[in-house]
Amino acid sequence: xxxxxxxxxxxxxxxxxxxEDVAVTDIDQDSxxxxxxxxxxxxxxxxxxxxxxxxxxRLENDDMDQMQTVNDAMAIIDAKLAEK
Amino acid sequence: xxxxxxxxxxxxPYTAPFLFVDEIQYVNDKGVEGSYRFSPDADFYKGHFKNNxxxxxxxxxxxxxxxxxxxxxxxxxxxxxxxxxxxxxMSSSEMEFLxxxxxxxxxxxxxxxxxxxxxxxxxxxKMYNKDDKLVCKGVLAGMIGVVNE
Numbered sequence: 001x002x003x004x005x006x007x008x009x010x011x012x013x014x015x016x017x018x019x020e021d022v023a024v025t026d027i028d029q030d031s032x033x034x035x036x037x038x039x040x041x042x043x044x045x046x047x048x049x050x051x052x053x054x055x056x057x058r059l060e061n062d063d064m065d066q067m068q069t070v071n072d073a074m075a076i077i078d079a080k081l082a083e084k
Numbered sequence: 085x086x087x088x089x090x091x092x093x094x095x096x097p098y099t100a101p102f103l104f105v106d107e108i109q110y111v112n113d114k115g116v117e118g119s120y121r122f123s124p125d126a127d128f129y130k131g132h133f134k135n136n137x138x139x140x141x142x143x144x145x146x147x148x149x150x151x152x153x154x155x156x157x158x159x160x161x162x163x164x165x166x167x168x169x170x171x172x173x174m175s176s177s178e179m180e181f182l183x184x185x186x187x188x189x190x191x192x193x194x195x196x197x198x199x200x201x202x203x204x205x206x207x208x209x210k211m212y213n214k215d216d217k218l219v220c221k222g223v224l225a226g227m228i229g230v231v232n233e
Contacts, residue, residue: 042175042227045204064202 013050017043031070095158104147111159115196118151124187139185152195152209157228171231179222203229
């Protein structure tokens with residue numbers, strides 16, 4: 001899967017959980033889920049669960065702790081896909 | 085004799101007038117069932133509604149959450165952790181209300197685990213009255229975990 005394709009897929013997931021005061025166009029690779037996109041910890045879990053389904057991977061607690069930004073999420077997805 | 089769930093009751097971070105669990109009928113890895121009787125003396129009946137006491141939907145939701153999420157969460161966590169610094173918070177609730185619950189009624193909450201991952205617990209809950217009629221149902225989620233020092 002191309003990086004761009006992965007990024008779009010991830011963005012589609014994030015979009016669902018954005019609060020009303022944050023627009024899809026506000027998402028970029030450096031966005032911090034909680035600080036920039038105002039996503040709370042409960043919705044971050046939903047994002048992780050959707051990412052697991054979308055990419056057919058499984059994240060662990062450590063991955064969750066490391067997943068602070070969109071870039072972090074991309075790196076984790078890459079690593080998990082490489083393990084497969 | 086029924087298995088004792090006192091250890092779960094003792095871990096509940098609520099007390100009167102905001103404890104809405106009397107008894108746990110069963111709890112396992114997949115769900116929980118518990119019951120509560122709404123005391124006719126509860127303060128909220130004085131105002132909801134004027135001269136026509138009916139249990140508020142938010143209180144029914146709270147009862148569903150205390151039994152369906154918190155009791156289950158404590159059970160799931162308590163099997164492997166010491167629960168000294170329990171942190172909890174409801175994160176979402178989507179409820180439908182079908183029948184009124186009047187002062188003094190006893191209700192039973194049945195909750196089925198949807199998932200418990202990364203400290204987020206999500207359940208499908210149903211509340212029944214003494215005639216086994218569905219009172220309300222919905223999906224509740226919350227964060228529950230042991231807070232690190």
